[in-house]
Amino acid sequence: MSSELNGQVYAQASAAGSSETHSEVAVAGHEEKGGLPPFLRFDPGVWIWTMIVFLGLLFILRKMAWKPILASIDEREKTIKESLDQAARIQEESKRISEEQNKILAAARTEAHALIQSSRQAAEDIRRKLEQAAQEEKARILASAHTEIEASKRAAIAELRRTTADLSIQIAEKLIRANLDDAKQRALVDQLITEVNGKA
Numbered sequence: 001m002s003s004e005l006n007g008q009v010y011a012q013a014s015a016a017g018s019s020e021t022h023s024e025v026a027v028a029g030h031e032e033k034g035g036l037p038p039f040l041r042f043d044p045g046v047w048i049w050t051m052i053v054f055l056g057l058l059f060i061l062r063k064m065a066w067k068p069i070l071a072s073i074d075e076r077e078k079t080i081k082e083s084l085d086q087a088a089r090i091q092e093e094s095k096r097i098s099e100e101q102n103k104i105l106a107a108a109r110t111e112a113h114a115l116i117q118s119s120r121q122a123a124e125d126i127r128r129k130l131e132q133a134a135q136e137e138k139a140r141i142l143a144s145a146h147t148e149i150e151a152s153k154r155a156a157i158a159e160l161r162r163t164t165a166d167l168s169i170q171i172a173e174k175l176i177r178a179n180l181d182d183a184k185q186r187a188l189v190d191q192l193i194t195e196v197n198g199k200a
Contacts, residue, residue, distance in 0.1 A: 167192055 171192045 167195070 171189060174188060
């Protein structure tokens with residue numbers, strides 16, 4: 001149909017003897033038949049074929065392209081939803097871990113405080129025990145020293161008594177043997193007392 005129109009246009013252009021170009025001739029021919037170019041005019045044959053091609057293309061796209069596209073969109077939506085759910089789970093897990101860490105830190109602080117207190121108490125007990133042991137050792141040493149002093153004192157007294165007794169016996173023996181007068185006896189006793197005092 002379009003070829004017939006073109007032929008008519010060319011025929012009219014050659015018959016009129018016009019020197020217009022091909023495009024001017026085509027525009028003039030269209031204006032004579034209604035004023036619209038052929039692609040803007042309603043043509044039932046072209047319209048039917050256009051609809052058939054459009055519906056066929058639409059069917060092909062629906063069968064071959066839309067399902068994969070929709071499936072891809074659904075898969076992408078599912079992936080995004082899973083990612084959001086996973087992010088929410090990770091956030092909840094992070095929150096739970098943070099709370100557990102805070103609890104662990106609080107328990108560690110409490111335990112450290114308790115250990116410090118028990119260490120101080122243990123150190124205080126050890127100091128008290130050492131002081132008590134030192135006092136007991138001091139008392140034992142003093143008691144031992146008193147005992148030794150008493151023993152030494154008793155030994156010295158006993159030795160003094162033995163010496164006095166020996167001297168007394170010696171004086172008596174000398175008095176008996178010498179059979180001296182009173183003045184000589186007194187002088188001898190004074191001498192022996194002086195010797196005893198000197199030895200004591």
